[in-house]
Amino acid sequence: MPRIGVYICHCGENIAGAVNVEEVRKYAEQLPEVAIARDYLFMCSDPGQELIKQDIRAGLVDRVVVAACTPRTHEPIFREAVAEAGLNKYLFEMANIRDQDSWAHWHDKEGATAKAKKLVASAVAKAAFLEPLEDRFVEVTPAALVVGGGVAGMFAALDLAGMGYQVYLVEKNPSIGGNMAKLDKTFPTNDCSACILTPVMVRVGTHPKIKLLTYSEVESVEGSFGNFKVKVRRKQTYIDWDKCTGCGDCVNACPARIPNEFNEGMDNRRAVYIEFPQAVPKKAVVDLEHCLNCGKRTIGTAPRIHSKTGKPILAPCERACKTGACDRSKAYDPEGEIIELAVGTIIVTTGYRVMDKAPFKEYSPQSPNVVTAMQLERILSATGPTAGHFERPSDKEKPKTIAFVSCVGSRDKRHHTYCSKVCCMYMLKEARLIKEKYPETDIYIFFIDVRTAGKDFEEYYNYCRNLGIKMLRGRVGGVDELPGDRLRVRAYDVDLGAPVELEADLVVLATAIEPAPGLAELGRKLGITCGSEGFLKEMHTKLYPVETPVRGVYIAGCAQGPKDIPEAVSQARAASSAAAVPLTFGKIVVEPLISEVNQRKCSGCGTCEKLCPYSAIKLVEDKGRLRSHIDEALCAGCGVCAAACPSGAITLHGFTNAQISAQIKALAS
Amino acid sequence: MSEMQAVTGVVNLSAGDPALAGEIRELGGAELLECIQCAKCAAACPMVLAGFSFFNKKVIHAILLGLREELLDDSSIWACQSCNRCTEVCPREVNPFEVVQAMRRVAIREFALPTLSVEGLKSLYDTGHAVYLAGAGNTRAKVGLPEKPPSTVASKKALQELQTIIRNSALADLGIIPMGETGVSETCEV
Amino acid sequence: MKIGFFVGCNTAFNRPDLEQAVRYALPALGVELDNLDGQSCCPSWGTLPSVDVAGWCAVGARNLALAEEKGLDIVTVCGSCYGSLAEAKYKLDHDPELKTRVNELLRNIGREYKGTSQVRLAHYYLDHELGPDRIREALKYKLDGFTIALQPGCHSLWPSKVYFDKEEDTFHPRVLKEMCEALGATVGYYTRLLDCCGMGAMRSADMEKSFHLVEKKLVSMKEEVNPDLLVTGCSSCLLQFDTAQKFLQKDKKIKFEIPVLHYMQLLALCLGADPEQVAGLAETNVRSFIDRVRKE
Known part of the structure; x- marks a missing residue:
């Protein structure tokens, strides 16, 4: 007969504040097969664990139930303690009487105590049926995948590659660099973004351990922690990158004009284009959707032959190309190419995009002189549409008065309820760059709350105030178009207690930071989810900020939530360190809480094979009959197969039918 | 009821009525608590342009502080045009107009109406x-x-x-x- | 085509010439009007809407039920009526509990609110159902060479979520402009187009403050457009602009006068109505404007 020990934690006041612990302990003591029931202030503390260990060593108990907080954070600790005392660590069960009881029913002490008894009884009932299990180990593929080649992804890749692991860096655009490549200067030090980013891009591009897959997207992810099989689609570039030198001759020859995404639509690029001057790799791609098919010749068809000269009539891009990289007669596969990668861990760093101005009708977005802060960033940049000349879009005049509008689409229930976190600082930065270069400019920043928490940020803010940048508390209510392409900004100045109007030459909207498009879909492929705000969810906000519920998949940068460059880089380097741990250890512990097929009971119906979300089940022929077979390395222990098996042939260890039935019975009694 | 007047002197927050916000929510200002006092409604309000002492943003703030007497002593709310421009622009979907209406409903229950x-x-x-x-x-x-x-x-x-x-x-x-x-x-x- | 005409207090008692304009213009364009016999106040904002939601919505629902019983939509020329009825309808259609309470109140009088009729504002209704071209074809007099400034009216725009007919961009409205252009006029933009005219509760509460708003608008349109006529989409705005100017002149706040008509009056005039009947109660000098139009 099992001898179960029950240990009830007060968790300081967290549990004891709502649950009568002594009452629960007395109740537990008289439950069948309970040998001993104790309580302690903090069961996870050293003395608390020691109570359990002593009872095991003394031979008083051979099954342990801890009624405390959540197994998510504490199960490993108690299992370790049980194992140290010489007991199989799977002869341990936890009842969550904090998160699911005392916290939830704080104002109903009697109810909370009654519920705690039920939860303890249920755990005890299961404990009686616990079986010893052994951990398994799986070899790890010593390679990693980083999805997204912005500043976060680049640092994650460099760190892992620096440790000697093979890294695949997948980027959907033709070049790595991400949003940071678009910025002029970066707060709080005002270093030139290109100056600090370009060397990093070059290092990533030339690192022998980093395989760069740009213009590529993740197609599918299979396998599990330690051994992921990832299919990546390299989109068709219609240019032979082995031959392309990035000279740009084809680009200059192309007659098509398409709004340039890199310059936020403020000028045009060509149909064949190099994303930006410092692109890595510096290669051209053909945007087939916008290609004019010069001479009515679609790509993949042979050129017409000139009737007189007998020579082929080439498209301008082909004619301009000196290396033969641009050859429109080649039969390219429009689907591109699928590349299969085997990696042990994956880091997602897909970054963000800034909201467009169009939804904010009250701010007259139809005016060319109402721009987003990212557009202003491009106006200020030497590689931008004005080559760094500070001009407003409508007439190329230098703006004399500028109004910044904060929280456009952020802290907004119609768009994004969260604070985009970086806007206060980037508004100050842009204002400061302008004010330092053109001190005669009048700059007004309309804000709700100035949020400049961060090292050296408040000092930056004060510096901007000293420069004469005017700060007004009050969200802008409307922007009217005035004659002469000017704009009237209307707000209520909270500090003056009066309505204010400002005539400005340029209005800059600090539009919100949003998750990169397609993030939710990528999350689905990886098995990780987005929060209601659309960013990827970390496992634990404080303690496991770069981990996800899927082991082996990590997140960093703005894919996880809005953040500035210092924070994104820190998080990326944290993620690379976390992702390197299993690669370094070389093998990973796989909990034995997985499914097993009883071959004698299995009828070979194949129900489980179809249902398994991890493709861990195959029907295998055994003595002329089909039998279900589970790949232990792939099984994640979800239990779908065990629940569905019509013959009851599948057991999910740790959650057997006997254990679950006993729990339900205890809860229902 | 007195003539319209701004809050003068020291406001005694301790005398605030904690029940006022609940009353307002019952009487139609259901989204009151979503307000973050960003002042976008005030920027859109004709009462502000005309110089009334209480208007959407300030009414909401005073309600949240429970300043029942101050609100009842002032007749500004009765000048609200119901233009709903505040509702159109409010990024928190507070429906500030509806809160002002709810304040009128409170006032009427205390016979404080013009x-x-x-x-x-x-x-x-x-x-x-x-x-x-x-x-x-x-x-x-x-x-x-x-x-x-x-x-x-x-x-x-x-x-x-x-x-x-x-x-x-x-x-x-x-x-x-x-x-x-x-x-x-x-x-x-x- | 048939629709229920919701007259509204100000139109019925203060500016019956506007009522007459509707009764002339819509039938002239082939729209039959139903009187919605027994209609009441919408109710206006300062009355039941300021007392409780259910009472407001019950009176609104009764007016709507009159149209529902005949299978008709409701059309009005008053922004306040439009707003009060549409908001009541929106609440009733989105709050089943409120709808039940209101229908309990209506059961006493043998009526029920179902939610089958829409509330329409006259110039939106015309734009939506007939379109500018049909209007252009029916005109007897055209406004070629005349410049108009507009006053769309707050309630024609906001809160957009409650309205059946609405602008795509409620901060840059186009319907009233296009409807005036259909009459041949040039419509000028002025930067205080969307400002409130100050009519309504504000004028009742503090005339001086209310006139401050209307003055600012008048000055803006005079300086930026210098129009021959101001056209409103709302009967309350019509009253404010038509009556405030003489006060402002007396106080030496303005030295000009801009004649004011509601769009439906202007439309009726262009369709050939008798000026005395459809615009005879204007305080501003619309007569000389009309004479100029009819002379051309």
Whole structure:
């Protein structure tokens, strides 16, 4: 007969504040097969664990139930303690009487105590049926995948590659660099973004351990922690990158004009284009959707032959190309190419995009002189549409008065309820760059709350105030178009207690930071989810900020939530360190809480094979009959197969039918 | 009720009424607590442009602090145009207009409403029109219309229907206007 | 085509010439009007809406039920009526509990609110159902060479979520402009187009403050457009602009006068209505404007 020990934690006041612990302990003591029931202030503390260990060593108990907080954070600790005392660590069960009881029913002490008894009884009932299990180990593929080649992804890749692991860096655009490549200067030090980013891009591009897959997207992810099989689609570039030198001759020859995404639509690029001057790799791609098919010749068809000269009539891009990289007669596969990668861990760093101005009708977005802060960033940049000349879009005049509008689409229930976190600082930065270069400019920043928490940020803010940048508390209510392409900004100045109007030459909207498009879909492929705000969810906000519920998949940068460059880089380097741990250890512990097929009971119906979300089940022929077979390395222990098996042939260890039935019975009694 | 006046002197926060916010939410200002005082509503408000002392943003703030007396001592809320520009721009979907209306509803329950509103309610009950001009028959005739529009003023049954509704509404419990079963009176004018 | 005409207090008693304009213009364009006999106040904002939600919505629902019983939509020329009725309808259609309470109140008088009729504002209704071209074809007089400034009216725009007919961009409205252009006029933009005119509760509460708003608008349109006529989409705005100017002149706040008409009056005039009947009660000098139009 099992001898179960029950240990009830007060968790300081967290549990004891709502649950009568002594009452629960007395109740537990008289439950069948309970040998001993104790309580302690903090069961996870050293003395608390020691109570359990002593009872095991003394031979008083051979099954342990801890009624405390959540197994998510504490199960490993108690299992370790049980194992140290010489007991199989799977002869341990936890009842969550904090998160699911005392916290939830704080104002109903009697109810909370009654519920705690039920939860303890249920755990005890299961404990009686616990079986010893052994951990398994799986070899790890010593390679990693980083999805997204912005500043976060680049640092994650460099760190892992620096440790000697093979890294695949997948980027959907033709070049790595991400949003940071678009910025002029970066707060709080005002270093030139290109100056600090370009060397990093070059290092990533030339690192022998980093395989760069740009213009590529993740197609599918299979396998599990330690051994992921990832299919990546390299989109068709219609240019032979082995031959392309990035000279740009084809680009200059192309007659098509398409709004340039890199310059936020403020000028045009060509149909064949190099994303930006410092692109890595510096290669051209053909945007087939916008290609004019010069001479009515679609790509993949042979050129017409000139009737007189007998020579082929080439498209301008082909004619301009000196290396033969641009050859429109080649039969390219429009689907591109699928590349299969085997990696042990994956880091997602897909970054963000800034909201467009169009939804904010009250701010007259139809005016060319109402721009987003990212557009202003491009106006200020030497590689931008004005080559760094500070001009407003409508007439190329230098703006004399500028109004910044904060929280456009952020802290907004119609768009994004969260604070985009970086806007206060980037508004100050842009204002400061302008004010330092053109001190005669009048700059007004309309804000709700100035949020400049961060090292050296408040000092930056004060510096901007000293420069004469005017700060007004009050969200802008409307922007009217005035004659002469000017704009009237209307707000209520909270500090003056009066309505204010400002005539400005340029209005800059600090539009919100949003998750990169397609993030939710990528999350689905990886098995990780987005929060209601659309960013990827970390496992634990404080303690496991770069981990996800899927082991082996990590997140960093703005894919996880809005953040500035210092924070994104820190998080990326944290993620690379976390992702390197299993690669370094070389093998990973796989909990034995997985499914097993009883071959004698299995009828070979194949129900489980179809249902398994991890493709861990195959029907295998055994003595002329089909039998279900589970790949232990792939099984994640979800239990779908065990629940569905019509013959009851599948057991999910740790959650057997006997254990679950006993729990339900205890809860229902 | 006093003339409109701004808050003067020291506001005693300790005297704030914690029940006021709940009352407002019950009376139609359900989204009150979503407000972050960003002042976008105030930037869109005609009352602010005209110089009234209380308006959407400030009414909401005062409600959250429970400043019942200060709000009741000021008649600004009765100048709200119901233009709903605040509702259109509010990024928190507070529906500030509805909060101002709810404050009027609180005020009415404390008999703090302007005479004109009492007259409007009385006229609505007596004639079916908040604005009714007894002498309008002549003007109507002058432009070629029947003396009475095809409304409650031309139909006793219709007016009785309206009065039945009003007698069963919350207004009846407040005792602000007399509610007899009358015909169209000749007295109301706004 | 048939629709229920919701007259509204101000139109019925203060500006019956506007009522007459509707009764002329819509039938002239082939729209039959139903009188919605027994209609009442919408109710206006300062009355039942300021007392409680259910009472407000019950009176609104009764007016809507009159149209529902005949299978008609409601059309009005008053922004306040439009707003009060549409907001009541929106609440009733989105709050089943409120709808039940209101229908309990209506049961006493043998009526029920179902939610089958829409509330329409006259110039939106015309734009939506007939379109500018049909209007252009029906005109007897055209406004070629005349410049108009607009006053769309707050309630024609906001809160957009409650309205059946609405602008795509409620901060840059186009319907009233296009409807005036259909009459041949040039419509000028002025930067205080969307400002409130100050009519309504504000004028009742503080005339001086209310006139401050209307003055600012008048000055803006005079300086930026210098129009021959101001056209409103709302009967309350019409009253404010038509009556405030003489006060402002007396106080030496303005030295000009801009004649004011509601769009439906202007439309009726262009369709050939008798000016005395459809615009005879204007205080501003619309007569000389009309004479100029009819002379051309």
